[in-house]
Amino acid sequence: MFTLDPQLAADTLTLGDFPLCRLLLMNDAQYPWFILVPRREEVSEVFQLDPADQHLLWQESVALAEKLKDLFAADKLNLATLGNVVAQLHMHVIVRRRGDAAWPAPVWGRHPAVAYREDQIAVIRDKLRMVLGDEFSFAEQQA
Structure with missing residues (x-):
């Protein structure tokens, strides 16, 4: 049974599910910052996924990044699995623009988060x- 890490749950808004991953939005309006979390128990590293899930994680990450680049006029897309604070495997997909609050530095810990408004x-x-095609299932609205 899949359980989202409490820190991820506290810092994000749930958008829905791809076949493998839950899609989250980091609750920081300074950056379009998305997180994909494979819905597998007790996985902290990519190599712990079976080969089919590894492939699917990469497919979902790349497909999302490609769509976000155009949707948000990205100058650069950052994809990363760090897990230094949250051990649960998760892939950050962050839209970066020249002139954003942290550009060109990493977004982690640069500035206090600015929560999204409901209209945003x-x-x-x-x-x-x-x-997003039929492969994505949107979650119920979450505030």
Whole structure:
């Protein structure tokens, strides 16, 4: 049974599910910052996934990044699995733009988070609905 790490749950908004991963939005309006979490128990490293899930994680990450690049006019997309604070395997997919609050430095710990307003979340959901196919199942609205 899949359980989301409490720290990820506290810091993010749930958007929905791909076949393998739960899609989260980091609750920081300074950056379009998404997180993919494979819905597998007790996995902290990519190599702990079976080969089919490793492939699916990469497919979902790349497909999401490609869609986000156009949706949010990214100058650069950052994809990373760090897990120094949260051990549960998760892939960060962060839209970066020249002139964003941390550019060109990493976003981690640069500035205090600025929570999304509900209207901003609605806009992101609407944008994602336009580009994510049938393989994505949206979660119920979450504030």
